[in-house]
Amino acid sequence: MKLETCLTGFVSSHVRSNTHVAPRVTPWLFFYPHPFRKEDFNGIPDLASNPIRTQIVEAFFDQRNFSKDGDGKVDEIGFEEFLVVMSHFRPPSLPMTDEQRDSVRKEKLRFLFNMHDSDNDGMITLEEYRHVVEELLSRSGALGKETAKGIADAAMLEVASISVGHMEPDEFYEGITFDHFLKLLATFEIESKMSVRFLNMDTITLCK
Amino acid sequence: MAVRAARSAGFTAVLLLFLVLAGSAWTGDAPAAHNGTPSTQEDPDPHHGTNATNHRKAFPVLAFNYDHVRKPFEISLWILLALLMKLGFHIIPRVSHVVPESCLLIFVGLLVGGVIKAMDEKAPVLDSKLFFLYLLPPIILDAGYFLPIRAFTENMGTILVFAVVGTLWNAFFVGGMMFAVCQIEAAQVGHVDLLSCLLFGSIISAVDPVAVLAVFEEIHINELLHILVFGESLLNDAVTVVLYHLFEEFSHAGTVTVGDAFLGVVSFFVVSLGGILVGVIYGVLGAFTSRFTSHSRVIEPLFVFLYSYMAYLSAEVFHLSGIMSLIACGVVMRPYVEANISHKSYTTIKYFLKMWSSVSETLIFIFLGLSTVEGPHNWNWIFVIFTLVLCLLSRVLGVVGLTFIINKFRIVKLTKKDQFIVAYGGLRGAIAFSLGFLLTDSEKKHMFLTAIITVIFFTVFVQGMTIRPLVDLLAVKRKKESKASINEEIHTQFLDHLLTGIGDICGHYGHHHWKDKLNRFNKTYVKKWLIAGERSNEPQLISFYNKMEMKQAMMLVESGSAAKLPSVMAAASAQNIQQQREEARQQKLLKISKTREAEIRKVLRANLQKTRQRLRSYSRHDLFMDPFEEDMSEVRFRKQKVEMERRMSHYLTVPAKRQETPSVRKVWFEPEHKVYTYDDSQSPRSGAIQLNPRPSDGAALLDGSPQGSEPSAAPQSADQSERQKPSRCLSDPGPNEDEEESIFFSSR
Numbered sequence: 001m002k003l004e005t006c007l008t009g010f011v012s013s014h015v016r017s018n019t020h021v022a023p024r025v026t027p028w029l030f031f032y033p034h035p036f037r038k039e040d041f042n043g044i045p046d047l048a049s050n051p052i053r054t055q056i057v058e059a060f061f062d063q064r065n066f067s068k069d070g071d072g073k074v075d076e077i078g079f080e081e082f083l084v085v086m087s088h089f090r091p092p093s094l095p096m097t098d099e100q101r102d103s104v105r106k107e108k109l110r111f112l113f114n115m116h117d118s119d120n121d122g123m124i125t126l127e128e129y130r131h132v133v134e135e136l137l138s139r140s141g142a143l144g145k146e147t148a149k150g151i152a153d154a155a156m157l158e159v160a161s162i163s164v165g166h167m168e169p170d171e172f173y174e175g176i177t178f179d180h181f182l183k184l185l186a187t188f189e190i191e192s193k194m195s196v197r198f199l200n201m202d203t204i205t206l207c208k
Numbered sequence: 209m210a211v212r213a214a215r216s217a218g219f220t221a222v223l224l225l226f227l228v229l230a231g232s233a234w235t236g237d238a239p240a241a242h243n244g245t246p247s248t249q250e251d252p253d254p255h256h257g258t259n260a261t262n263h264r265k266a267f268p269v270l271a272f273n274y275d276h277v278r279k280p281f282e283i284s285l286w287i288l289l290a291l292l293m294k295l296g297f298h299i300i301p302r303v304s305h306v307v308p309e310s311c312l313l314i315f316v317g318l319l320v321g322g323v324i325k326a327m328d329e330k331a332p333v334l335d336s337k338l339f340f341l342y343l344l345p346p347i348i349l350d351a352g353y354f355l356p357i358r359a360f361t362e363n364m365g366t367i368l369v370f371a372v373v374g375t376l377w378n379a380f381f382v383g384g385m386m387f388a389v390c391q392i393e394a395a396q397v398g399h400v401d402l403l404s405c406l407l408f409g410s411i412i413s414a415v416d417p418v419a420v421l422a423v424f425e426e427i428h429i430n431e432l433l434h435i436l437v438f439g440e441s442l443l444n445d446a447v448t449v450v451l452y453h454l455f456e457e458f459s460h461a462g463t464v465t466v467g468d469a470f471l472g473v474v475s476f477f478v479v480s481l482g483g484i485l486v487g488v489i490y491g492v493l494g495a496f497t498s499r500f501t502s503h504s505r506v507i508e509p510l511f512v513f514l515y516s517y518m519a520y521l522s523a524e525v526f527h528l529s530g531i532m533s534l535i536a537c538g539v540v541m542r543p544y545v546e547a548n549i550s551h552k553s554y555t556t557i558k559y560f561l562k563m564w565s566s567v568s569e570t571l572i573f574i575f576l577g578l579s580t581v582e583g584p585h586n587w588n589w590i591f592v593i594f595t596l597v598l599c600l601l602s603r604v605l606g607v608v609g610l611t612f613i614i615n616k617f618r619i620v621k622l623t624k625k626d627q628f629i630v631a632y633g634g635l636r637g638a639i640a641f642s643l644g645f646l647l648t649d650s651e652k653k654h655m656f657l658t659a660i661i662t663v664i665f666f667t668v669f670v671q672g673m674t675i676r677p678l679v680d681l682l683a684v685k686r687k688k689e690s691k692a693s694i695n696e697e698i699h700t701q702f703l704d705h706l707l708t709g710i711g712d713i714c715g716h717y718g719h720h721h722w723k724d725k726l727n728r729f730n731k732t733y734v735k736k737w738l739i740a741g742e743r744s745n746e747p748q749l750i751s752f753y754n755k756m757e758m759k760q761a762m763m764l765v766e767s768g769s770a771a772k773l774p775s776v777m778a779a780a781s782a783q784n785i786q787q788q789r790e791e792a793r794q795q796k797l798l799k800i801s802k803t804r805e806a807e808i809r810k811v812l813r814a815n816l817q818k819t820r821q822r823l824r825s826y827s828r829h830d831l832f833m834d835p836f837e838e839d840m841s842e843v844r845f846r847k848q849k850v851e852m853e854r855r856m857s858h859y860l861t862v863p864a865k866r867q868e869t870p871s872v873r874k875v876w877f878e879p880e881h882k883v884y885t886y887d888d889s890q891s892p893r894s895g896a897i898q899l900n901p902r903p904s905d906g907a908a909l910l911d912g913s914p915q916g917s918e919p920s921a922a923p924q925s926a927d928q929s930e931r932q933k934p935s936r937c938l939s940d941p942g943p944n945e946d947e948e949e950s951i952f953f954s955s956r
Contacts, residue, residue, distance in 0.1 A: 046712040046721070049728065052702065056709040089710055091619045112699075115706075136701055151753050155694045184695055187688060192620045193703055196710055196718065 037076045051138045055115050060085050064114045071120065091195035101191060106182070108194045113181050123175035126156055159184055286332075289320075290570040308672045310422040310573050314665070317577015324578075331582050334575040339642045340530075343572050345520050346564035347418055348531050349513075351442065352538035353561060359435045361723075366614050366622075367436060370630070371443035374606045375413055379451055381602040382595070383409025389594045400652060403459040408656050410451035411644050412599060412663055416637030417441040417531075419664075422569055423635060423672045430685040433626055437633040445531035446480035452643055453527060483529035487536025490519035494537070495544035495738040502740060508553035509560060512545060544738040551758075572638045579641070580661050586654035595659040596666055599636070607631040625682050632675060635667040636660075697752050 041047065041057045050056070060082065061073050088111045092104055116124045116132055130152040137148050156176075163180040176184070274281075293316050297304045303312070324331040360367070383406035390400045420441045424434055454472045458464050494515035501508045516537045523533035546554060607630050615621045622630075644660045647653045679686075708720040 041713065044712055047709055050705055050709045050712070050724075052705045053709060056706060056713075086710070086714075089707075112702075132702070133698060136698065136705070147753070151694060151698070154753070154757075155698060158693060158695055185699060188696060188699065194707070195619055196707060196714075 052135050055132075055135065058118070059111070059115050062114055064120065086196075089194060089196045092191045096191075104191045108190050109182055109185060110178070112190075112194075113178055123177050124181070125175040126152065129156060129176070286574075287567060287571065290574050291567065293574070294566075294570055306673065308423050308426055308668075308676075310419065310569075311669050311672055313570055313573035314577040314580075314668065317574040317579075318581055319577075320574070321578040321581030325581055331578050332575070333582050334572070334579045334638065334642060334645065336642045336646045339572070339575075339638060340524070341521075343568045344418070344639070345517055345530075345534060346561065346568045347421070348442070348520075348534045349516050349538055350561040350565035351417065351421060351438070352535035353512075353516075353542055353557075355535065355539060356431065356435065357539065359431050360439055363432065363435055363439065366618065367439035367443060369610055369614055370436065370440040370607070372447055374440065374610055375415075375444040375447040376451075377606045377609075378413030378599075378602045379406070379410040379447075381409070381605075382413055382598050383407070385598050386591075386595065389590065389598075392590065401459075403455055403464070404652055407452070407455035407459055407647075408595075408659075410448065410455055411640050411656070412595065412636060412660055413602070414444050414448040414636070414639060415441040415634045416639050418569060418572060418639070419635035419637030419668055419672075420633060422573070423668070423675060424633065427676045427679050428687050429629065429679060430687050432620070433629050433633075433684070434687075436626075436630055442531060442535055446476065446483065446529040448639070448643070449527070449529050450476045450479050456647075479527070479529050480532055482526065483523045483532035484536045486523045486526075486528060487519050487533035487538075488540050490515045490522070490533075491537040491540030492738070494541040495548075498541075498545045498548040499738060499740040501549065505550050505553055508549045509556045512541065512557050513560070515541065544735070547739045576638055576641060576661075576664070579645075580665075584654050585658045586651065587658050588655055591655060592659045592662050596663055599663055603634045604631045607634075625684055628682070629675075629679070629684055632671060632678065635671060636664050637668065638664075640664060694753060694756060 038057055038061060041053075041060070047053050047056075058073070061075065061077060063072050063074055088108060092101070096104070113124070114120075116128055118128060118131075130149055133152040133155070134145065134148040137151075159176050159180060163176075163183055290313070293313065294309070297309060297312050321331050383402075386408060387400070387402045387405040390405065415437070417438065420437055424437065450472065454468075454475070458468065494511055497511050497515070498508060501511065516534055519537040520530045520534045523530040549557075607627055611622050611627050611630075640660050641657070641664060644653070644657050647656065704720065704723070708724045711718050711721050
């Protein structure tokens with residue numbers, strides 16, 4: 001059965017206190033009485049053709065995205081957690097001070113970092129990065145594997161040179177830490193790019 | 209010294225022109241006499257037969273027949289003059305820093321016009337046909353072909369609102385208020401009726417892409433603002449065309465009915481959508497044609513130019529928007545054509561487009577200056593002053609009002625600074641002048657033309673000159689000099705998919721959803737038809753990566769191997785002499801290669817971090833900056849050109865035969881100009897890597913490529929030791945051959 005949820009007349013106050021602006025959701029979503037599982041997400045047809053769907057679905061069940069100190073994965077989530085994950089995608093409100101902008105960017109980049117860092121060791125190793133690139137190219141058939149490796153390697157070299165600078169030939173580059181990740185995507189303007197527009201709408205409609 | 213030389217060059221150019229024009233006027237009478245002379249010569253001959261003692265002129269060894277080449281000669285001279293002026297400006301840095309080029313060119317046009325007028329000659333005027341058919345298309349094609357698609361589509365809504373609603377508002381506001389102004393007794397222009405005023409308003413209200421490009425490219429403003437103003441100037445062409453034709457028809461008819469107004473609205477949609485459709489058709493045709501050009505690479509650029517030009521002309525036939533057609537054609541054609549054509553053709557297209565658009569722009573501004581001097585003018589103080597004031601006012605009001613509405617729908621809001629720049633950047637230019645020129649001759653026309661020219665001058669001179677200090681003053685964000693970073697590309701794609709996925713989960717069919725659908729449609733159906741061979745399956749990330757790697761390669765070749773060249777040449781030529789010492793030489797070369805390998809690794813690593821800066825600004829007349837090109841001297845360049853051509857000609861003129869087969873051919877560049885090709889099909893570790901060194905043509909050829917185990921052993925060990933280094937830094941356990949090769953460049 002297709003996973004469609006919509007918001008009923010209320011948004012839980014608990015969620016509201018977690019996020020600055022309670023995300024309001026479009027009329028297409030209706031409230032599921034029971035908690036979501038991973039299989040429910042697989043029922044969405046459009047998601048099937050998305051190359052990184054596994055990682056997206058995983059992100060919903062990753063406790064690191066629910067709270068600051070969370071760790072590990074869960075098997076089912078409630079609506080609250082769903083909204084918390086979605087709240088990472090809220091667009092920035094315009095009059096933003098620099099600290100606010102920084103914190104928003106950190107939050108969104110943290111989300112991305114968690115998506116890449118699947119074993120939760122605080123670092124994106126080469127294997128994990130390769131996996132990311134492979135997934136991205138997974139739709140392109142046979143030629144993906146080799147070139148994916150090459151691309152991932154080149155990308156790691158780039159990160160190394162940006163964060164660590166000049167390296168001796170026998171130095172080791174362990175992996176991308178969160179700080180390096182921040183530095184890497186410093187010019188990316190993630191606060192406006194990583195946002196879904198519907199979270200801006202003010203209407204809360206009733207379930208159809 | 210240089211300044212004086214430039215000044216004298218400029219003066220001589222002007223003097224030359226003056227002489228030629230005077231001469232052409234004078235020889236205008238000469239042809240009659242000239243033609244008379246031979247004919248009189250002919251006549252006596254048949255009569256007097258072989259009478260050689262008659263007054264027969266000697267055979268003219270040197271003759272003067274200017275008339276024969278007059279037209280092309282004058283055109284070439286004009287263009288040459290324009291380009292010399294352009295050169296001259298850059299030699300005088302102080303002036304060119306303060307004053308934008310367009311102003312200087314208009315000024316030159318004024319000067320030349322003044323000189324010609326003083327000689328009582330008739331100067332060439334900016335003929336509308338010349339302008340619309342020959343001068344405008346190259347500029348628009350250049351802009352459209354290199355349009356930054358991502359920025360454009362992301363801001364499409366805003367751009368459309370500014371272009372359509374903004375221009376409509378401008379036209380009606382200026383037209384209406386001018387009508388009110390005309391009613392003032394003191395102006396003595398009471399004979400101008402409402403429709404004429406509206407026509408005038410529609411001509412003067414459109415932001416001009418040529419002027420915007422000319423001014424904005426020099427101030428390097430951030431991408432968002434640039435694309436907003438520029439996109440608006442392109443898309444408002446449809447509105448301008450419709451309004452112009454509408455009001456022109458009506459002003460002849462005299463009255464307007466509701467039905468006419470309705471037809472006007474319908475016509476707007478027809479003009480814009482029809483123009484885009486024509487462009488898309490030609491674009492698809494062009495892409496399809498480029499699929500088959502693999503055997504005649506030399507004419508590839510011509511296809512691009514001709515299809516685009518035909519798109520423009522075809523749209524003009526039906527009075528559709530030619531500019532939108534041209535843009536649509538360029539945008540549609542580009543991704544497919546670039547996947548099909550060779551690298552040289554791509555460079556040719558790039559250079560030719562920039563060259564033509566540069567020349568066109570220069571000529572347009574000079575002619576604008578000329579036409580100003582030529583007249584005929586009808587100066588009416590009140591009319592002109594009010595036009596100017598109203599134009600500025602309507603622009604400001606329009607931008608502020610529209611931004612207020614647009615900001616409700618935008619994620620990244622437009623700040624007051626942005627609004628100011630957008631309003632201030634609304635320059636008028638030659639399109640307005642040419643449209644005015646097309647009006648039927650009358651008193652009104654001259655008055656309109658005068659007003660139009662005044663507005664153009666004001667916007668180009670005053671606004672053009674002051675926008676740069678204002679941008680500095682207001683600390684507007686400049687363009688980011690972004691490196692072509694593979695990480696950013698990866699994350700851009702990742703984010704795209706992520707946001708699409710999130711949208712799908714919520715069932716929200718937003719911007720990303722449709723973009724994703726379009727991409728998938730593109731991949732499954734369109735690419736198969738329009739891209740030759742196996743490039744059709746290549747995902748964007750890979751083509752981006754390949755492009756980057758190739759740029760790396762060229763940079764490496766041009767810079768890294770320059771100093772080493774003489775020693776290599778010596779070594780290679782020595783080989784030719786001594787056959788039996790060939791193996792020893794081979795060893796030596798290979799040993800050199802070992803140390804060189806380490807260097808290459810270092811250089812490559814260094815180069816990966818400082819990839820060629822991709823300027824995301826729109827410096828249209830300077831191409832992507834290439835510091836290495838400037839450094840090279842002629843000799844070195846020629847040597848390297850030979851070498852590079854050899855190397856590149858193989859894989860550049862052949863589009864990527866994609867590796868679906870397991871044997872992936874990879875080319876490893878080495879400064880000794882040996883091309884080693886690895887064949888993956890051979891078992892990598894079992895010792896016999898087939899190395900086929902192909903020596904350079906520049907020196908003598910090595911006879912007999914050594915294929916024994918001995919040479920292959922040496923490079924293999926060299927490889928192994930060399931592989932230690934990068935693999936360490938990639939945190940991988942030990943030497944791993946796969947990794948190594950994948951860092952090198954895939955052959956195309």
